[in-house]
Amino acid sequence: METVSENACFGGVQGVYRHRSEVCACDMTFGLYLPPQAVEAPVPVLWYLSGLTCTHENAMTKAGAQAWAAQAGLALVFPDTSPRGDGVADDDAFDMGQGAGFYVDATRDPWAPHFKMWSYVADELPRIVTANFAIDEDRQAITGHSMGGHGALTLAMGIPGRFASVSALSPICNPMESDWGQKQLGGYLGADRDAWRAHDASVLMAETGFDGPILCDTGTADQFIDLLRPEALAQAVAARRQQAVLRLQPGYDHSYFFVASFIADHVAFHAEALGA
């Protein structure tokens, strides 16, 4: 593992690291924030999954989460959103290929050789960060924005017992019924819709739910809200009687100004669930 950069930040360290990924078969870069408390003992960790077109860097520089993570004593991990590199398949569209891994393990060509973002975020990267940094692997939570909100919700429900809490900002809630989903799930997983079900938060909510608290925020002025389908998740949450807080925030759009405006709430929510 190679250190790309380390910057002092709110009394802790914002690092960027690069490593060879076995599951993605390419070099991967991630951001990791360690709060000042990590000098004393391993700290709980909040995973932040980013949206379409993002790298490890967007949330790290624009969401402002470090201020609150430092206060609560939480580490933050910012994975990239896809495999990258010259030998990695890509697509001209912004919502497919590099920058758009959708947090699935692709089974179809040309994507299958590298696009294993589920395994990367669920297995490989957790092993790397807990082996190399002062992070308590028994206290994990997960959040994300847009495609990353989809990733957070599906990973939280798909790996029972791993995460104490899950939250999302402007998540893609029901990709099986949206143009943000059908195209990607079809491309990465093939035409059999049964294979998609493990990657649709509303379906997972209806079928299994989540053993812990959930917080979701979506802006009423989100320019992509018809693609996000928060109503599908809301319906499933209510039908299941799932512990959850689903908020529609007046006037907010899909941008990082929205994320920054509510990230303090999300960090505090996870800190409480993690006993931080």
Added chain:
Amino acid sequence: METVSENACFGGVQGVYRHRSEVCACDMTFGLYLPPQAVEAPVPVLWYLSGLTCTHENAMTKAGAQAWAAQAGLALVFPDTSPRGDGVADDDAFDMGQGAGFYVDATRDPWAPHFKMWSYVADELPRIVTANFAIDEDRQAITGHSMGGHGALTLAMGIPGRFASVSALSPICNPMESDWGQKQLGGYLGADRDAWRAHDASVLMAETGFDGPILCDTGTADQFIDLLRPEALAQAVAARRQQAVLRLQPGYDHSYFFVASFIADHVAFHAEALGA
């Protein structure tokens, strides 16, 4: 004046606007954050001047100042750092020409026709923002980062009575004695060093000082600290018995992770001086 974008942000609005600048003789773009309190009545304003290579956008997306400005009820203005455009002179170096206006009115060619950043920030842009937004022109304060810290300090001392308070993060403190200064002041103002004196914060401090409080933060691990010369400003502040807090922050570098880590302190400092 054209609205480029407006995003809901911490209950207020983060806008980006473009207008024809008379003094710079080109189109100029600026960011302006209006806190929720501006709906009720005009609010005090904190100017944020950015550093080399920055546009209006860097601090607006990476400093995290809106969270605190919303709490205190302060507007934030983020001017660009130079004139821009095809017809505007430039230089291959990152620290001269476009992105590096140094907050002076250039008198030498090829810079003189457009590079009037002192007049733009001191006169033209204040008229535009107070005419178009709910901003109280009698309650202004100023801050900045690096070259923008130089701009904040020299404008605050150069326009007595305008700003209630001034602060800076990693400011260029003594450009007359630094490679970050001699090149630019020589290029924009010519070889006569007397013309440079109004644009050196340490010289201004020795000669006139500032009628109000000053706050400066510099990181002990700042990779450019030898160019910033905080010791020159510290010496002048002490010799003058100027009201000031000059802090060296252990382990911090020159990046926006440093700015973000201390921007809450700076906003609170100005809010107190402005009675916000």
